[in-house]
Amino acid sequence: MSAGDGQIGGQIKGWCPGALQPMESGDGWVVRIRPPGGRLDAAQAGAIADGACAHGNGVIELTGRANLQLRGVTPASHAPLIAALRAHGLVDADAATEARRNILVTPYADPQTDALASDLAAALAASGLTLPSKFGFAVDPGPSPVLTRDPADIRIERHAQGLILRAEGMAQGAPYRGPEQALDLARWFLDQGGAPDGRGRMAALIARSTRPPGATLAAPAATPQPGPGATPQGMLAALEFGQIPSDTLRRLARLGPLRLTPWRMVLVTGTRSLPVLPGVILDPRDPALGLRACPGAPACPQAHAATRPLARALAGLVPEGAVLHVSGCTKGCGWPRAADITLTATAAGFDLIRHGRASDPATLRGLHALQLPKVL
Ligand code: SF4
Structure with a gap:
């Protein structure tokens, strides 16, 4: 459910869920939290863990945009949850500001990166821009970018000559002059007809041979997505099923400030080792x-x-590097993308889908659980 359209009361809306705009799911409301700058201190992590247990069903998930989402929230528990999160700076002033603040920040951020991200967030908040709900920004100015495979439409990266601003789909960027330039690129996207019905993405616009002005500096080579374990900045902890048990979240954040990633991992900064904790994968x-x-x-x-x-x-x-997705129904909340193998539970057994989503046509239908090892 990393970037799906929101649905409340059965009516499909053209927005991604947030904290102020929860999404209805099979197990209640999904409340998505966008920690500013992708950072969490111990108090914020504790507030999220407490909120998940007191006002949701205790489930905390990491999303493909480095956000956290709580499940099982109810209409009655939503307001006290928001109040508790807001007291820790985790909720925007209003739903429009929240929706606009769609910024992915490299977990390997330094103070300059944090300043770039907060300046961009402030400019977006003040802009009044209405962008497609999935339209986002990536602040990725390390020596080589780490977020190129992750969803963003406008990227701040580093070239040998300095920072560049790059539209997704372009192999070159323009020298970066500040957050207003990023907003101007977003306005250019709208002016060029990138979102004719309120939906659209930069890469699709670029693919139609439309080019933003000033993009002359070649984008840097990307770094492969890291695995869990030690990094120069701290320990990357992967989370089984992309879900973090509430007490694990509390305990990780006590070891060091957390940086969220879009890779189903959190970076525990400033530490060289982690204890064995429920749900954490380090191998x-x-x-x-x-x-x-x-x-x-x-x-x-x-x-x-x-x-x-x-x-x-x-x-x-499951072959090494392959993804197996087991879904309780065709909604596919656990992985809204294609997987190498998807098993979708139905009233008649499991459907097996190869290279598709939970709702895609099945190769095999009505399998009993005992048949699955042989089929796989
Ligand atoms: S995919 Fe899973 S969590 Fe989502 S509605 Fe179906 S059973 Fe529930």
């Missing part, structure tokens, strides 16, 4: 890294089966 060869699953039964009333125990049982059969 880059752990087959659990390839597993995706929604909460499933019994957590979600729409689920036709338990998902996570099955995914764990099948983990050893």
Whole structure:
């Protein structure tokens, strides 16, 4: 559910969920939190963990845009949850500002990176711009970018001559002059017809041979996505199923300030080792890294089966580097993208989909759980 359209009361809306605009799901409302700058201190992490347990069903997920989302929130518990999060600076002034602040920040941020991100957030808040709900920015100015495979439409990166501003889909960027230039590029996207019905992405516009002015400096080479373990900035902790148990979140944040990533991992800064904690994966060869699953039964009333125990049982059969997605129903909340193998639970058993989403046409239908090891 990293970037789906929101749905409340059965009506599809053209927005991504946030804290102030929750999304209805099978197990209640999903409340998505965008920690400013992708950072969490111990008090903020504690507030999220407490809020998930007191006002949701305790589930905390990492999203593909380095946000956190709480599940199982109700209409009655939403307001006290928001009040608790707002007291820790985790909620924007209003829903429009929240929607606009779609900024992905490299976890390897230094003070200059943090300043770039906060200046951009302030400019966006003041801009009044209405951008497509999935339209986002990446602040990725390290020696080589680490977010190029992650969703963004406008990127701040580093060239040998200094910072550049690059439109997604372009191989070159323009010398970066400040946040207003990033907003001007967003306005150019709108002026060029990038979002004719309120939806659209920069790469699609660029693919139509429309080019922003001033892009002369070649984009730097990307760095492969890292695995869990030690980094110069701290320890990258991967989370099983992209979900972080509330007490694990509290304990990680006590070890060092956290940086969220879009890779189902958190960076615990300033530490060289981590204790064994529930849900944390530190071995880059752990087959659990390839597993995706929604909460499933019994957590979600729409689920036709338990998902996570099955995914764990099948983990050893998944080829290295492949993704196995087990979904409790066709909504595919646990992984809204295509997976190498998807098992979708139905009333008649499991459907197997190759290289598709939970709702895509199945190769095999109505499989019993006991048949799955042989089929895989
Ligand atoms: S995909 Fe999973 S969490 Fe989402 S509605 Fe279906 S069973 Fe529930």
